Amino acid sequence: MAEISSPTPHADAHHLSPVQLPGDRQLVLRVMPMPADANGNGDIFGGWIMAQVDLAGAVLPARIAKGRIATVAVNQFVFKQAVSVGDLLSFYAKVERIGTTSITVHVEVYAERNPANLQVVKVTEANLTYVAIDMQGQPRKIPKD
Numbered sequence: 067m068a069e070i071s072s073p074t075p076h077a078d079a080h081h082l083s084p085v086q087l088p089g090d091r092q093l094v095l096r097v098m099p100m101p102a103d104a105n106g107n108g109d110i111f112g113g114w115i116m117a118q119v120d121l122a123g124a125v126l127p128a129r130i131a132k133g134r135i136a137t138v139a140v141n142q143f144v145f146k147q148a149v150s151v152g153d154l155l156s157f158y159a160k161v162e163r164i165g166t167t168s169i170t171v172h173v174e175v176y177a178e179r180n181p182a183n184l185q186v187v188k189v190t191e192a193n194l195t196y197v198a199i200d201m202q203g204q205p206r207k208i209p210k211d
């Protein structure tokens with residue numbers, strides 16, 4: 067089920083977060099898709115969004131792992147709303163689990179559209195797991211601090 071919110075016209079223009087989210091989620095990426103990312107209908111390719119989610123999801127694990135990481139698994143993507151050229155996409159991430167060599171994050175993607183009458187729409191979310199790897203590409207332990 068998509069979440070749609072319509073901030074009031076008097077919403078604080080300096081408030082950069084499009085929706086109120088729990089403080090344990092961090093804004094890790096904001097990007098606007100370009101015409102090159104769209105299909106003939108003007109909608110954005112799902113594969114482009116998935117690539118952005120992978121990039122966004124890697125931000126917190128890369129910090130925690132303090133070194134190289136690789137994506138080992140992504141759970142299902144469900145695209146709840148089409149994304150259009152000109153939508154501003156915001157990616158919010160939350161660390162769900164830190165294992166021995168892996169870190170799982172939850173990423174949510176929101177689109178801001180129609181600035182004159184702003185709408186914020188949740189377009190997708192996914193869980194992604196990243197593994198800390200050494201120079202040989204083998205799993206290594208997540209540093210404790």
Ligand SMILES: CC(C)(COP(=O)(O)OP(=O)(O)OC[C@H]1O[C@@H](n2cnc3c(N)ncnc32)[C@H](O)[C@@H]1OP(=O)(O)O)[C@@H](O)C(=O)NCCC(=O)NCCS
Pocket residue numbers: 136137138139164165166167168169195197199203204205
């Ligand atoms: C990432 C990689 C180094 C892990 O090596 P591996 O031998 O599969 O590692 P392991 O089986 O020991 O698992 C390592 C960690 O990943 C987790 N993991 C493995 N498969 C998983 C899956 N399908 N879902 C969630 N977690 C998974 C394990 O639970 C383990 O976590 P833990 O140490 O925190 O308990 C290896 O699979 C690889 O190189 N994959 C390709 C990565 C890549 O190129 N990604 C880009 C897209 S192609």
